[in-house]
Amino acid sequence: MRPVRTAFAGALLGVLALAGCGQSPAPAPSDASAPGASPASSGAADFPVTVEAGNGPVAIAKRPERIVSLSPTATETLFAVGAGPQVVAVDDQSNHPAEAPKTDLSGFKPNAEAIIAQKPDLVVLANDSDGIVAKLTKVNVPVLLEPSAAKLDETYDQIADLGTATGNKAKAEEVVAGMKQEMGRLMATVPTDKKLTFYHELDSTPYSVTSTTFIGQIYGMFGLANIADKAPDPAGGYPKLSAEFVAQADPDLIFLADTKCCAQSKDTLAKRPGWSKLSALKNDRVVALDDDIASRWGPRVVDLAKQVGEAVQKAATE
Numbered sequence: 282m283r284p285v286r287t288a289f290a291g292a293l294l295g296v297l298a299l300a301g302c303g304q305s306p307a308p309a310p311s312d313a314s315a316p317g318a319s320p321a322s323s324g325a326a327d328f329p330v331t332v333e334a335g336n337g338p339v340a341i342a343k344r345p346e347r348i349v350s351l352s353p354t355a356t357e358t359l360f361a362v363g364a365g366p367q368v369v370a371v372d373d374q375s376n377h378p379a380e381a382p383k384t385d386l387s388g389f390k391p392n393a394e395a396i397i398a399q400k401p402d403l404v405v406l407a408n409d410s411d412g413i414v415a416k417l418t419k420v421n422v423p424v425l426l427e428p429s430a431a432k433l434d435e436t437y438d439q440i441a442d443l444g445t446a447t448g449n450k451a452k453a454e455e456v457v458a459g460m461k462q463e464m465g466r467l468m469a470t471v472p473t474d475k476k477l478t479f480y481h482e483l484d485s486t487p488y489s490v491t492s493t494t495f496i497g498q499i500y501g502m503f504g505l506a507n508i509a510d511k512a513p514d515p516a517g518g519y520p521k522l523s524a525e526f527v528a529q530a531d532p533d534l535i536f537l538a539d540t541k542c543c544a545q546s547k548d549t550l551a552k553r554p555g556w557s558k559l560s561a562l563k564n565d566r567v568v569a570l571d572d573d574i575a576s577r578w579g580p581r582v583v584d585l586a587k588q589v590g591e592a593v594q595k596a597a598t599e
Contacts, residue, residue, distance in 0.1 A: 491519075
């Protein structure tokens with residue numbers, strides 16, 4: 282059973298609204314996506330639409346104006362594609378962007394009555410906990426189930442889904458195109474001739490990720506070898522490693538995705554038995570990640586890729 286934090290991907294992990302070439306992967310929202318603003322194009326003429334989601338084909342009769350998001354990744358994506366003004370409530374784990382209307386709604390233990398009280402005309406979630414999809418569908422609330430992505434193409438598909446479902450198809454296509462362009466640029470500028478090893482830490486237990494996971498695949502794009510792939514028990518891609526295992530593997534790079542939840546850093550790692558002499562610590566190759574970005578699979582996955590790429594480039598040229 283993988284740890285709760287890996288649900289990013291809010292299931293984890295996992296992974297941003299992006300613009301064109303040379304621009305930051307996470308641009309500030311435009312006036313059209315600011316709270317209370319009127320979108321430049323409502324997209325109303327595009328309806329009705331049918332979206333193929335994780336819960337099958339979902340018919341949406343008209344452009345939704347009261348969206349409830351129970352997934353932090355979905356929340357980020359909705360705002361990235363310009364649907365922010367249509368979102369009336371998000372779950373208690375949705376903390377990006379700052380203007381998202383955060384509530385005490387839970388995506389892990391959803392309460393149908395509380396969700397319905399928001400009078401939603403569209404609900405987006407990542408997990409069908411307690412049969413919530415059926416409960417909401419029963420009262421004619423359209424529900425899009427967008428589960429944690431297993432690969433980058435699924436991220437692109439989900440962004441397209443949310444763009445279509447909210448009447449923001451063109452903006453969603455722009456976001457995806459920007460992501461693909463930036464990912465291509467990052468991979469093209471990072472040397473892969475030097476085989477470097479790495480360790481990605483989910484929490485200080487420590488749990489990690491293998492190359493079969495969404496996050497693991499991001500690292501693989503930069504030619505990195507994952508020490509967790511040799512774990513005795515892969516645990517579905519999220520193995521619990523021992524301190525001795527990591528010390529013996531002695532990775533060239535260490536990426537910490539538990540800096541916020543667990544206050545981990547190069548200094549705390551040095552205090553672990555046998556870790557003070559790790560190559561990554563001695564060569565200053567410990568990379569502090571943002572826990573949220575490293576555990577979600579939305580548009581900001583490019584921010585994660587950028588950090589990985591910069592770390593690889595630095596290590597490969599030293």
